[in-house]
Amino acid sequence: METGYGWLAGPTIYTIMARGGGSMKAWTEERLVLEEFARNLEATPSLPNASEGELELHAVHVARVTDLLIQVADSPRNKRPPVRKWDEVLGPLLFQLFAKGDDIDRYVLGDLWRGVLLDEGEIDGFLRATTSLAASARDFYRFEEALEACRQGRQAAKGQASAAYANLINLEGIIHAFREDYEASEHSFREAASMAEGLAEEDFPKWTRATKADYGNRLRLNLMECYLRQGLSAAGEERVKHGRRAREYLSQLEGEPLRDTHRSFLLVNAAMLAIVEERLDFAKSLLLPLTRRGPGGASEDLSFLAVHSRLLSVIAALEGHWEDAYHWIRKAIREGIRYRRIGEEQDILEQALNVLRGLKGHRKSASHGALVQDLIQLLEDKDWYTGRSHSHGVSRLSVRLGEVLNAMPNHHLDLKLLEVGGLLHDIGKLKTPWSLLNKLAPLGPREWDILKEHPLHSAHILQRIGMEEVAPIVKGHHEHMDGTGYPEGRPPDLLAAIVGAADAFEAATTPTRRYKIPKDRRVLLQELSEGAGLRYHPDVVEGLKKIA
CATH class of the missing domain: 1.10.3210.10 (Hypothetical protein af1432)
Structure with missing residues (x-):
């Protein structure tokens, strides 16, 4: 089979296996190779911080995994490796790719692998891989493709509740929120929460990387953010109404024993709530201390740095301080690349465009020259x-x-x-x-x-x-x-x-x-x-x- 990775020197073991039909021994050996890649990936820095050599090695590993999954997909079912065992490696590996900044390879590999899982009747594995694909498609602004993947997941699940299915529905809610279809977003979040409530504790760690309690808190944080997004785009009584609903969740979650990531998420939501309630000084008092943290903190905290900077840009824009807003959004772009925060890049770009429009109006005597340089700086x-x-x-x-x-x-x-x-x-x-x-x-x-x-x-x-x-x-x-x-x-x-x-x-x-x-x-x-x-x-x- 032509893999499209001719830049690899010589035929790979997967191509050789394909010519010979493969064997269970060879598949087992290759599963060990996958496990080693997963371990190495977990220990390496995020790709934007990686060295040239680390990027080249990563590219070789990804190409070989791609080649391998193509061979698995093209093999007759009786010649395939034990797919469930392989998914125990590949499911977490797909998550690690995304966490390290490689959303494009998660997108491609997730699509290859989910087809195999569906063909083998591994529905929960298929739902997890489909969630990976849909999350990447969302981050590529391919919202309809992402929602279509969610629809395919719903069809495969056939209404059978599971943690993997709840996780897919939760992502569906996030996609709707990015499309500003907040009614559909809230419906998906509530459906996921209702499904999760009826599941056993042991269902969650494998498919959601969280305990049942943690996952319930994640869904409440998502619902709270859904109301806050509506509040930020509304005015008058509508803004007050959404702020009040968000505050109810804030009151519930403040007393919960939250994991570090969710505590950071809650603090961001609290700052957003202060913006919705037009308490800008209080929002700044929450956010500014966090921007001064060095790189020695927890990785979950660092992943929120771009969010903090973006919200400070929002506040500066509301105050009419457009140069400050530009400073903070540039900082958010750099932090968003270095410290990944799922879905944040789209919010950063949206705010960047708002700032550029504001700067254009603020610099009324200036030509396009300053605006052009600002755009180039953002791209740089x-x-x-x-x-x-x-x-x-x-x-x-x-x-x-x-x-x-x-x-x-x-x-x-x-x-x-x-x-x-x-x-x-x-x-x-x-x-x-x-x-x-x-x-x-x-x-x-x-x-x-x-x-x-x-x-x-x-x-x-x-x-x-x-x-x-x-x-x-x-x-x-x-x-x-x-x-x-x-x-x-x-x-x-x-x-x-x-x-x-x-x-x-x-x-x-x-x-x-x-x-x-x-x-x-x-x-x-x-x-x-x-x-x-x-x-x-x-x-x-x-x-x-x-x-x-």
């Missing part, structure tokens, strides 16, 4: 190469190409638009998972599908902050002249074609973490010439020949 905080080196290189080359084309007949290009379009062409990668942007192994089809969404995200972000004139450039920079590009599959306008060619040239000639050996410029120009009229605009290719 997430990914240094994309945000600074690459974006600035594409911008400079786009302007030079525009100057060359303006010297040709019939071209009157706006160089300022080209400069800004080049700088912001990848701004939609604010919505792309860090693990996908930095993945060393070749991307599979599903990963490419997610990456190809970034031009649409770019256009949407710019439209939301009042930069509509730049949106068509960033949206079309991956389109091809023959209609084979993305996201819409139609020829780009000339400004987008210039930025797209500059992007391709800059990416191919600049070494990065994924592409360490840059292409020879003569070879690249030959490839561009061969693509003239098909992939690239002929005039743009001629311009590149003159300046490259």
Whole structure:
């Protein structure tokens, strides 16, 4: 079978096994390899903090596990390993991947493995793997895909209560909350709580990583947050009503013996409640001391650092202190990458866009220049190469190409638009998972599908902050002249074609973490010439020949 990981030197043991049909002894040995990978992963730092060597080793391990799961999925049932035993390793491994910042590989591996589990009738295992897939899809802004996975889980469960099923329904509630469908969110949380209440204590640790009491507290915290989100977006009596309902849960939970993570969650909710109740000074008194904690604290506490900074940005914005709001949201972005907090990245980006709109109104005398630099800074905080080196290189080359084309007949290009379009062409990668942007192994089809969404995200972000004139450039920079590009599959306008060619040239000639050996410029120009009229605009290719 073709795995798509040809960058691994030589045939892997899994490919060899597939040729020979496999044996129970070989499957047992490979289960031990999985266990070793799981142990090593638990002991390694989160991927954004990992060294180059650690990332390369991680990529090799993930590629081999992917290859292995493909072989298992393609094997006849009587040739497969003992799937339930394997799930005892793979279920926790999927969680560890996500906790270490590798949500893209959890997404791919979870989907591969859940198909095997369903085929084998391992319903609770299928529900756990489906929860992994749906959680990752939610974090990729693929809400409909996430909800469809939850629907598939419901169908497989056939109404049979279990801790794994309750956990899936709880996630469904979280997804609805991110879509701002709070009525559906509350319904799912209450359904999960009712189901959990009727289950035995021993059902919970394996499938929810919590005791029954801890899991009940988690659901109450989720319900409380659901009311707080509604309160933050409401006004008048509606705001008061949601705040009152949240306060009821605060009163219940304050007296409970909460685990550290839930105590941190409760403190965040208390700060949100103070914001809803317009007690901003009190909210700051809760949050500011937490931002001064060093990296020696518990990992659960550190995972909330980005939440604390985001809420301080919300408070500063409500007070009209837009520069302070910008400071805190930049801090939140950096902390959100370094210390993972499930689902927090979407809230951070939403607040970042609110701050940028506020800054634009606050700096009424300023041009787009300050706003552009703010956006680039946010992207650099997430990914240094994309945000600074690459974006600035594409911008400079786009302007030079525009100057060359303006010297040709019939071209009157706006160089300022080209400069800004080049700088912001990848701004939609604010919505792309860090693990996908930095993945060393070749991307599979599903990963490419997610990456190809970034031009649409770019256009949407710019439209939301009042930069509509730049949106068509960033949206079309991956389109091809023959209609084979993305996201819409139609020829780009000339400004987008210039930025797209500059992007391709800059990416191919600049070494990065994924592409360490840059292409020879003569070879690249030959490839561009061969693509003239098909992939690239002929005039743009001629311009590149003159300046490259």
